[in-house]
Amino acid sequence: xxxxxxxxxxxxxxxxxxxxxxxxxxxxxxxxxxxxxxxxxxxxxxxxxxxxxxxxxxxxxxxxxxxxxxxxxxxxxxxxxxxxxxxxxxxxxxxxxxxxxxx
Numbered sequence: 001x002x003x004x005x006x007x008x009x010x011x012x013x014x015x016x017x018x019x020x021x022x023x024x025x026x027x028x029x030x031x032x033x034x035x036x037x038x039x040x041x042x043x044x045x046x047x048x049x050x051x052x053x054x055x056x057x058x059x060x061x062x063x064x065x066x067x068x069x070x071x072x073x074x075x076x077x078x079x080x081x082x083x084x085x086x087x088x089x090x091x092x093x094x095x096x097x098x099x100x101x102x103x
Contacts, residue, residue, distance in 0.1 A: 007042070007085055008092065011051065011059075012100075019100060020049045020062070023092045025080050041076040042088030045069060046099040070102050 008023040021044070028040040047069030052061045072095060074088045 007089055017048050018051055020047050039076050042074040043071055044074055044092045044095055045071040070099055
């Protein structure tokens, strides 16, 4: 994931596991790992993470296992815009529980 702009990032607890839910905009790029062109658009991602907090309860670090988690395309676009960003956030609210259930 090469997020160019994070629109939403939150942590939730499910069955004793901390999950990071993130909605982000990503520009097109070529993936040398998969040898595929990745499109420009808005995406949602759910991933189990481990977080460390300081004494005030603020997050100081986050770690996760590579290749664990799931991501889906919300909206493919030619360029980033406020209107498309708002639409992607609305779509993410509908897909969030479905994505979590797939983990």
